[in-house]
Amino acid sequence: MKRKDTVDNKIKTRNITLQDVAKTLGVSKATVSLAINGDPRVALKTRQKILQTIDELGYIYNRGAASLSTGETRAVGLAVHDFTNPYFAEVCAAIESVLSSNDRMSFLCNTHESVERQQHFIAALVERRADGLILCPAIGTDMALLRPVFDWHLPTVLLTRDIDGATLDFVGNDDELGLRQATAHLIGLGHRRIGMLGGGQNNTVARARRSGFYAAMAAGELAVDPALVIDCAISPHGGEAAVAIALARQPPPTALVCFTDQIALGALSGLHRMGLRPGQDIAVVGCDDIEEASRGYTQLTTVSINKAAIGEKAAQLLLRRIAEPELPVQRIIIQPELVIRQSCGSFATNFAAQHQNSYGERGDH
Amino acid sequence: MKRKDTVDNKIKTRNITLQDVAKTLGVSKATVSLAINGDPRVALKTRQKILQTIDELGYIYNRGAASLSTGETRAVGLAVHDFTNPYFAEVCAAIESVLSSNDRMSFLCNTHESVERQQHFIAALVERRADGLILCPAIGTDMALLRPVFDWHLPTVLLTRDIDGATLDFVGNDDELGLRQATAHLIGLGHRRIGMLGGGQNNTVARARRSGFYAAMAAGELAVDPALVIDCAISPHGGEAAVAIALARQPPPTALVCFTDQIALGALSGLHRMGLRPGQDIAVVGCDDIEEASRGYTQLTTVSINKAAIGEKAAQLLLRRIAEPELPVQRIIIQPELVIRQSCGSFATNFAAQHQNSYGERGDH
DNA sequence: AATTTAATTTAAACCGGTTTAATTTTTTTT
DNA sequence: AAAAAAAATTAAACCGGTTTAAATTAAATT
Numbered sequence: 001m002k003r004k005d006t007v008d009n010k011i012k013t014r015n016i017t018l019q020d021v022a023k024t025l026g027v028s029k030a031t032v033s034l035a036i037n038g039d040p041r042v043a044l045k046t047r048q049k050i051l052q053t054i055d056e057l058g059y060i061y062n063r064g065a066a067s068l069s070t071g072e073t074r075a076v077g078l079a080v081h082d083f084t085n086p087y088f089a090e091v092c093a094a095i096e097s098v099l100s101s102n103d104r105m106s107f108l109c110n111t112h113e114s115v116e117r118q119q120h121f122i123a124a125l126v127e128r129r130a131d132g133l134i135l136c137p138a139i140g141t142d143m144a145l146l147r148p149v150f151d152w153h154l155p156t157v158l159l160t161r162d163i164d165g166a167t168l169d170f171v172g173n174d175d176e177l178g179l180r181q182a183t184a185h186l187i188g189l190g191h192r193r194i195g196m197l198g199g200g201q202n203n204t205v206a207r208a209r210r211s212g213f214y215a216a217m218a219a220g221e222l223a224v225d226p227a228l229v230i231d232c233a234i235s236p237h238g239g240e241a242a243v244a245i246a247l248a249r250q251p252p253p254t255a256l257v258c259f260t261d262q263i264a265l266g267a268l269s270g271l272h273r274m275g276l277r278p279g280q281d282i283a284v285v286g287c288d289d290i291e292e293a294s295r296g297y298t299q300l301t302t303v304s305i306n307k308a309a310i311g312e313k314a315a316q317l318l319l320r321r322i323a324e325p326e327l328p329v330q331r332i333i334i335q336p337e338l339v340i341r342q343s344c345g346s347f348a349t350n351f352a353a354q355h356q357n358s359y360g361e362r363g364d365h
Numbered sequence: 366m367k368r369k370d371t372v373d374n375k376i377k378t379r380n381i382t383l384q385d386v387a388k389t390l391g392v393s394k395a396t397v398s399l400a401i402n403g404d405p406r407v408a409l410k411t412r413q414k415i416l417q418t419i420d421e422l423g424y425i426y427n428r429g430a431a432s433l434s435t436g437e438t439r440a441v442g443l444a445v446h447d448f449t450n451p452y453f454a455e456v457c458a459a460i461e462s463v464l465s466s467n468d469r470m471s472f473l474c475n476t477h478e479s480v481e482r483q484q485h486f487i488a489a490l491v492e493r494r495a496d497g498l499i500l501c502p503a504i505g506t507d508m509a510l511l512r513p514v515f516d517w518h519l520p521t522v523l524l525t526r527d528i529d530g531a532t533l534d535f536v537g538n539d540d541e542l543g544l545r546q547a548t549a550h551l552i553g554l555g556h557r558r559i560g561m562l563g564g565g566q567n568n569t570v571a572r573a574r575r576s577g578f579y580a581a582m583a584a585g586e587l588a589v590d591p592a593l594v595i596d597c598a599i600s601p602h603g604g605e606a607a608v609a610i611a612l613a614r615q616p617p618p619t620a621l622v623c624f625t626d627q628i629a630l631g632a633l634s635g636l637h638r639m640g641l642r643p644g645q646d647i648a649v650v651g652c653d654d655i656e657e658a659s660r661g662y663t664q665l666t667t668v669s670i671n672k673a674a675i676g677e678k679a680a681q682l683l684l685r686r687i688a689e690p691e692l693p694v695q696r697i698i699i700q701p702e703l704v705i706r707q708s709c710g711s712f713a714t715n716f717a718a719q720h721q722n723s724y725g726e727r728g729d730h
Numbered sequence: 731a732a733t734t735t736a737a738t739t740t741a742a743a744c745c746g747g748t749t750t751a752a753t754t755t756t757t758t759t760t
Numbered sequence: 761a762a763a764a765a766a767a768a769t770t771a772a773a774c775c776g777g778t779t780t781a782a783a784t785t786a787a788a789t790t
Contacts, residue, residue: 017746028770033748043768058516063492064432065746069775073429075493078473084454093449093475100474100482105489108443108473109465110458117465124470127428128440151423236656265660272661291601295630296637297662382776393740398778408738430776434745 016059025053036061067129076318077125077133079109079118080159085234085262086290087307088136091159094311095134102319104131111138115145126152132318136160139202155321159314162204169321171314171332175205175287178303178336179212180219182285183257185301185338187220189345191255191283195228197242197267198259206259209287213257228253232263239266240273247274247282255283255344261290261302268298268343283344287336299342309334381424390418401426432494441683442490444474444483445501445524450599450627451655452672453501456524459676460499467684469496476503480510491517497683501525504567520686524679527569534686536679536697540570540652543668543701544577545584547650548622550666550703552585554710556620556648560593562607562632563624571624574652578622593618597628604631605638612639612647620648620709626655626667633663633708648709652701664707674699 022032027046035042035050042050053059067073078095080088096106107130109121118138125133126148132155137146143165149156157169186194194217199210210229217224227249232238239258243266246253258264264286268278278284279299286293289304313332321327387397392411400407400415407415418424432438443460445453461471472495474486483503490498491513497520502511508530514521522534551559559582564575575594582589592614597603604623608631611618623629629651633643643649644664651658654669678697686692 015746019746029747030749030770030772031768034769037748041768046768060517061492062433062494062746064429064438064494065775066748067429067775068427068433068746068777069748071775075472083448084451084458086449086451086454089449089451089454092473096473096475100485103489105472105493107440107470108457108461110461120465121470124468127426128470129427129429152425236660240661265657269661292630292657295601296605296634380776384776394777395740395742395779396738399739402778406738411738427776430745431778432745433747433776434778436745 015062016057017062018059021050021053021057021059024057025049071129073129073131074103075105075107075128075130076322077107077109077121077130077135079111079121079133080136081111081113081138082234083108083110085260086292087260087262087288087305090290090307091311091314094308095315098312098315098319102315104319113138113140115140119145119148122146122148122154126154130154132156132322134159134314134318137163137203153325155318155325157314157318157321160205160310164204167329169317169330169332171310171317172205172334173305173310173336174333175208175336176212176215178287178305178338179209179257180216181212181336181338182287182301182303183213183216184219185340186255186257186283186285186344187216187222189255189283192222193225193228193251193253194222194255194257195225195230195246195249195253196257196259197230197239197246198232198234198263199229200231209259225249225253234260235262236266236269239263239268240270241266243267243270244274247271247276253282256285258284258286261286261288261293261300264300264302264343265292265298268300278343279345285344289339294341301341301344302339303336304339305336306334380427381422382427383424386415386418386422386424389422390414436494438494438496439468440470440472440493440495441687442472442474442486442495442498442500444476444486444498446476446478446503447599448473448475450625451657452625452627452653452670455655455672456676456679459673460680463677463680464684467680469684478503478505480505484510484513487511487513487519491519495519497521497687499524499679499683502528502568518690520683520690522679522683522686525570525675529569532694534682534695534697536675536682537570537699538670538675538701539698540573540701541577541580543652543670543703544574544622545581546577546701546703547652547666547668548578548581549584550705551620551622551648551650551709552581552587554620554648557587558590558593558616558618559587559620559622560590560595560611560614560618561622561624562595562604562611563597563599563628564594565596574624590614590618599625600627601631601634604628604633605635606631608632608635609639612636612641618647621650623649623651626651626653626658626665629665629667629708630657630663633665643708644710650709654704659706666706666709667704668701669704670701671699 018032019029022029031042032050035047076099078092083089083092099106111118115138134157136159141163157171160172162170196213199206201207214224228246230242230245232242246256256267258267264284267284271278276282286300286302289302292298293300293302317330383394383397387394396407397415400412443457448454448457464471476483480503499522501524506528522536525537527535561578564571566572579589593611595607595610597607611621621632623632629649632649636643641647651665651667654667657663658665658667682695
């Protein structure tokens, strides 16, 4: 089939090609092509005539045909495990914005943490000879799964999540620092029994954030009760389930550090249903600083990550890498910032006063 | 430049093409092509040998080249005005899911309500000969702006927002009904002084939802105070600003109908900051039923829209339209459903008791 | 074994651009 | 006006597949 030529087997207007433009002007295809691409070799008046004819004929450039010979598609892939998560929605928006102002299009893929979907996407990108890829790898992604990327020298920047042993560009957040600060803040407020919701070991972000939590606890010379380190889905539901488990533990924690804001907000939601008041009955901190964290009714203290910056840096780095494939591998780490709202309470006294007699085994200063 | 051939001007392995596969097997290009496409004409053993050789040689199909002759790119565009809005994030996720399981890729565009961005995107799609487009048009989009779509017979389905006079497929929600039900519910609870936040006249969704509000008010024989119909940005910030204006009006409304959940949640946030309790001091209802609406601390009564269904229907309809361009134009309207939570209060008595003496000019029934 | 018929395979044109070395035209210099 | 230099244009090969009518080969009939 010949494309829209044969709409309804009646109309059969062949597409207008560069050749047609050339013919109507009595010049060669080459001249028209050069003119379109702004090559300084074609004379000004010639270029003008060509542009005018293109307009009159309604000629439309066929970038696919061009890509066949140039090998450049000006399309890149963007795969994240869940762009329904506001964090990624924002990062992706920033990426798309930068790419489109560089006249590139973005193929989107929501992998849903499925390496199969991810592999399928990468294979499709290679088939289409995409110029590059920005990837927040699904859990379980390793170097072996990324073979197509290396085999094809597909310029790739990893977003947020790193891959062990990967010699790929990376743009992310200083997750260890973020959670260390958040945890330290709670400790500074006087909390001693602190739990962590979410995280786990299956990706670098989770490990880094967990390790930030542990590091701060160690620095504060506090023991971590393993029963208060609760793995859960990276979603509000996950947080809601996890908080119930945490609170059932005796004695309950006075503060909870959450792997992400989604989890923290789920925890807030769960606490609300239990009749507990975050910031008064229990402290909660999150990480990401998604918009919902700053509502009047959430006021979530959280590690703020500049999502726009991450997206922009990632897009720019990819563009750079595409332009200069031999550039040494780069790692760009954005510094997070703790924003203190009300979910952690203002004063440890709230908690101290409240919990001391219930399980006040600690009289230290 | 010849593509990755010349990585670093050292390695210069030409790409392996269909021709190479044919040559190593001593068959023709045509046979290999047919084999790849599963044409029943090629003998089983031949196909197997070809597939094996493809594997051994590491040949990778070049879909761009194929598209040049078939005119089918198996790529479609997906443009929405704000995929940072959870409503659209979910719809887009559903769309991408359906498309990718149909072996299509999606070009994503976040128009930010900019018709320029949108036009740029559409032009790029046409240049790339995309097979179709799913579009939630930016405010201000009219038939004239959609000329490229018609000129190129680009199969297009409008998502959520319709365009006046457009003979294009459409998948959306029964917005008028949704807000009519929500408003009627408030009236049924005894509310008399009801305001509306957000909406306006600049797109079909806004008009339909407004009109649902007015219709319900009229049906309840209630007057709408124009000062309580407040336009605002479709965002939590918009809602927060609008609620302040509404509450400043004397007498204040006892209930607020919001154009979207984003606005409603902003309103909730604002009310919280003012020390007012939704569901007790004032009723609030939203529309969309985004996830945040169901948190323990929001409990927003809202018009629930099946976002996954809308996304799936839109994607399926596009696929259908691509397959059968001459199909009559279709409109698929998903029925919404009012979900009652606590932000509207359970009993009008809350409000009646509370407000009667403050400005109790109404002793009816 | 000779025909017919069915199953496979292939040659070659085509899709619509890019690119480079060579040619033609124009301008400058002598 | 001739020669040299610079500017503009072009022919033709190429990118990597698809497609169809024709050719070849194999299988079924007579």
